Amino acid sequence: MSARPGERQKPKIATVSLAGCFGCHMSILDIDERILDLAKVVEFSRSPINDLKKFDGRCAVGIVEGGCANEENVEVLREFRRKCDILVSLGDCATMGGIPALRNSIPLSECLETAYLDGPTVVNPLGRIPSDEEIPLLLDKVYPCHEIVKIDLFLPGCPPSAEAIFSALTGILGKSRPDLPYELLKYD
């Protein structure tokens, strides 16, 4: 969607889910009908809720849900850093690793064995553990985003509320420091 002549190009927003559960994206949609107002002042670049699979230009804001659990997450996160002016870690998984990081204290092989070899319903006579060039390599641990790239804004919460997300976005787009009162910032 390119701007008509004379119309100022709208700032672009890109979003991605790395090792997250999509709950943070759902919380973005929880701004409900205000998404229609937001669409008047911004344009969406790549995001799992549209069909743009790659960046279509530089973005004012990049929103990242989830930390990094595999090599592909790292690649995508680095690309977000390169293509976005302001990068936001959205939610507890992006800011701290969240629930997926519970695996950090356990050897990865044990996690795989429990899922694919043990368990009352597993039928796996050949003892297969998924491994194929089509599926990305897992990292030893789950890393929060700021351990991989520089992050400009952290929004805690599991997920952060729609109010917190909306206030943060309007702040960033209005070029002011987002005004996030204490009640909007929850670690859960």
Place this chain on the structure above:
Amino acid sequence: MITKNGYRRIVIEPVTRVEGHGKVTILLDEAGKVARARLHIVEFRGFERFIEGRPFWEMPVAVQRLCGICPVSHHLCAAKAVDRIVGGEKLTPTAEKVRRLMHYGQFLQSHALHFFHLCSPDLLFGFDSDVANRNVLGVAARYPELAKKGILLRKYGQEVIRVTAGKRIHGTGAIPGGVNKNVNAAEREYLKKDIDQILAWSEESLAIAKQYTVDHLAEIAEFGSFPSNHLAVVRADGAMDLYDGGLRAVDAEGSVIFDHFDDQRYYEAIGEEVRDWSYMKFPFIRSLGMEHGWYRVGPLARVNACDFIDTPKAEAARKEFKGLAGGKPVNVTMAYHWARMIELVHAAEKIALLLDDPDIGGTELLASGRRRREGVGVLEAPRGTLFHHYRVDENDQIAMANLIVSTTSNNEPMNRAVEKVAKDHLSGVEITEGLLNHVEVAIRAYDPCLSCATHALGRMPLVVEVVDAAGCVVDRKARD
């Protein structure tokens, strides 16, 4: 890109407008014929292992972090399992009805999200319409009223969840043996105020899905379709029941494979196969074996498997739907959308009934009884039958966890749909972005939740790859 075996490989990555992370690879031979197409789940979290050692009462709040689209399903399914550990599976009427209200709210929001936010562009604009418009904002630009209704339907479902669970995503309402709050008079009035409007909009959505199916029947009858078994939970009298009941499996012709199977022994009925190329396992009905035992779950399977629906509008719609196949199970993949909207109406009707029920305001919230070391929870999530199974040790810590999430059951069917659409539409032609979207349309019909499917918190972009006869990647169409 050419693979080492001489195949051309095309990739769709990530699969978009679905929940979670996945990719599709397609292999083409020298003549440009599709040799193989697969959907891969590329994320792994390891949930079953890392919750070992956690206290069992954490399960309803921890495990729902598998999925932010259907957290209520995991929340309630884990709660049903731990109810048994505290011996409180016979819930008080208030607890059961508040949980059901939460669950129907979840169906409303999840089905509305899927239909309006994720799939409507394919249905309204066509599978190969301009990529820039294929999203909910594109729909809002062309059909502002419709998009707004979709957004408000989802909002209402989310509000039902907020009232019953404390917050819209990852709430805390269900606890072992019951719930931690009732629905007070003010909350009841707040939700009642809009329910008539919600019912009317649900019926409009149903009409759209039905009309789409009827109008396009010629082109979609074969689209990614095949005969299959169907699995669902049904009530003792055969009614559709999304929250509780026994397991029923029927074959493609509607003959019963098993019925009212005790959910506590689910593992005797269902097994899961592991394959190298996907983190998602492949479940099957044990009595039929790996090769023939695969089955579908979700709206299509539920409407096919039940004898009737216990709310009038949804039941009338079910009868009409079954007419598509002369009363036998409907095996058309794209009919998932129509079946899903029948359930949207059913959820709205159920919410209306519960909001008039005095029990939701009751004060008996908890039940308990003889302690057990093990519990299984089974229910119907928006995407299909969901299983949670936990064993605890003498310190009440989790010793074993087994989860079969809804989307996992649809793994084989989705792969078959991908392969069929690829063979029917991509063989021997120049492959365009719009044609690749056909593959994703077939996947989206199942409303997969690939986050859930990683069996541990996950996500799912989709990549489609075309690989040549020798297994080399020919081309990678991540759409841009």
